[in-house]
Amino acid sequence: MLTDRIRKCNQAPLRPGARYVLYRCSVNRRVEANHALTFVVELANHLGLPVLFYEQLGCEYPYASDRLHTFALQGSTETAARAARLGIGYALDLRWRRRSGDAGWRSALARAAALVVDDYPYGLIAQTEVAQYAVDSSCIVPMRTWDERAYAAYSLRPKMRRILDRFLRPVPALRVHHRFRVAVPEFHTPVLPAAIPELVGRCEIDHSVPPSAQFPGGRAEALRRLRRFLRSRLRRYARHKNDPAMHATSDLSPYLHGGYLSSLEVALAAQNYARENRLMADEFLEELIVRRELAFNFACHTELPHSLRVLPEWARATLQRHKRDRRDPAYAREQFDAGATDDDLWNATQRELRVRGKIHGYFRMYWGKKILEWSRTPEDALQTMIYLNDRYALDGQDPNSYANILWCFGLHDRPWPERPVYGTVRSMSRAGMERKTDVPAYLREIEALR
Ligand SMILES: Cc1cc2nc3c(=O)[nH]c(=O)nc-3n(C[C@H](O)[C@H](O)[C@H](O)COP(=O)(O)OP(=O)(O)OC[C@H]3O[C@@H](n4cnc5c(N)ncnc54)[C@H](O)[C@@H]3O)c2cc1C
Structure with a gap:
């Protein structure tokens, strides 16, 4: 239900004489299947106003780079076109420098009757003088449904199952009553796909992390991949996902x-x-719903998602007991970053991250576990993992990033037999990877990446 997803963020009134209702999109860059936009359209229809979809891309977010900027900009042309077809205005506020100022945003807000933002665990709700709402379109079961942190997947799963049907419903198509006919805001930067390298090149960001050739941004590409997954991968998922x-x-x-x-x-x-095809999708839905929303639950109820202090007591105690265990080998962050360890499998996972912008899920566990094993301390390991993942991964800086990185240290897991360095935190070994997966095929594939 839409109402379960909406939070009123302030007591400010609707602005009289305004030109539109404003949607500030910071997370859910899409026109379709977006509860926040559904709510904006309903509110705008009710007020007799059009809708403006506002997106900002600044240079000051962590690890801003050619890779992350390109991925964001590659969706912009399409979002603008999809919005226009429905009668929704679109404005991209692309800022060139770290201290570009907020003039575009302030002028967009000044003409808005109300502001709607994406509800997100790491989103900051700014103070505004107009009515502001936050809408959760990131989770299937709205993340604010849960008033406490789940201990692990097994404690969230049964609660989720009880109410899932209520939320597993398509988002209705948008019906805009008042088309956007106001002039497009002067700060808007139209994006032509061919011009993206030049636009990105002008931004004050890290130009040493190149765009990913394997993962172009945009909704059409996302839908293409979804169709490919359904047609040729879903039936093999449970058996071969690792x-x-x-x-x-x-x-x-x-x-x-x-x-x-x-x-x-x-x-x-x-x-x-x-x-329709008499297949089982349970394993996939477990990852997509239970595991993913466990990470959002963790993010919503954790003040310090970047700290080992949030680990369960048993994990903190065992890592502390093994803090002085000899690390052999031990690597510095630069060696990890360069993929210069003595393990060619680990180096390949890091190469996949640096080149593709993502590591295959099972090998990502190995990547993380080995950073824990080969770093001077667990704290160093955590900082290295966050740095590498946030910097290179196209899916980084997500609730999933920190929940899964901390999983490598025991979060949402249980104690295992005791070992050096790891203590009773679950370990992974090269021999295990070779037993369970085709390591030579992976090494060949990653070696061939340009
Ligand atoms: C050290 C480490 C770091 C990770 N960092 C990230 C990250 O930055 N961003 C990220 O999205 N995931 C992260 N993961 C979780 C997982 O590896 C990825 O979600 C998954 O590999 C994405 O590939 P896919 O889309 O092909 O997944 P599929 O297997 O096709 O799964 C479909 C979707 O389910 C969700 N999902 C799958 N596995 C998990 C999981 N273990 N936990 C939560 N949700 C899951 C994802 O949204 C994924 O896209 C990390 C895992 C580890 C061990």
Whole structure:
């Protein structure tokens, strides 16, 4: 239900004489399957106003780079066109420098009757003088449903199952009553795909992390990948999801993180496809719904998502007891970054991250576990993982990033037999990877990446 997703963020009134209702899109970069936009359109229809979809791309977000900027800009042309077809205005506020000032945003806000923003665990709700609402279009079961942190997947899963049907419903199509006919704001930067390298080149960001050739941004690309997953991968997912050589996973995480797709529409599509083709989608839905929303639950109820202090007591105690264990080998962050360890499998995972912008899920666990094993302290390991993942991954800086990085240290897990360095935190070994997956095929594939 839409009302379960909406929070009123202030007591400010609607602005009289305004030109439109403003949607500030910071996470869910899409026109379709977006509860926030559904709410904006309903509110605007009620007020007899059009809608303006405002997107800002500044240079000051963490690890701003050619890779992350390109992925964001590659969706802009399409979002503008999709919005225009429905009668919604679109404005991109592309800021060239770190201290560009907020003039565009202030002028967009000054003419708005009300502001609607994406509800997100790491989103800051700015003070405004107009009525402001936050809408959760990131989760299937709205993240604010849960008033406490779940201990692990097993404690969230049954509660979720009880109410899931209520939320597993398509988002209705948008019907705009008042088309946007106001002049497009003067700060808007139109984006032509061919001009993206030049636009990105002008921004004051890190130009040493290049765009990913494997993961272009945009909704059309996201939908293409979803169709490919359903047609040729879903039936093999449960059996082969841990082996990258089998290409059985969806590769949708950059598009879910970038907001080009909603997890709700992916879940519905997988469910329908499975029903029509007599397949099981349970394993995939477990990852997409339970695991992903466990990470949002963690993010909503954790003040310090970047700290080992949020680990369960048993994990903190065991890591502390093993803090002085000899690390052999031990590497510095620069060696990890350069993929210069003595383990060619680990180096390949890092190469996949640096070149593609994402590591296959099972090998990402190995990547994280080995950073824990080969860093001077668990704190160093955590900082290295966050740095590398946030900097290079197209799905980084997500609730999933920190919950899963901390999983490598015992979050949402249980104690395992005791070992050096790890203590009772679950470990992973090269021999295990070779037993369970086709390591030579993975090494060949990554070696061939340009
Ligand atoms: C150290 C480490 C760091 C990670 N960092 C990130 C990150 O920055 N961003 C990110 O989205 N995921 C992260 N993950 C979780 C997981 O590896 C990715 O979500 C998954 O590999 C994405 O690939 P896919 O889309 O092909 O997944 P699929 O297997 O096709 O799964 C479909 C979707 O389900 C969700 N999902 C899958 N596995 C998990 C999981 N373990 N936990 C939560 N949700 C899951 C994702 O949204 C994914 O796109 C990390 C895992 C580890 C071990």
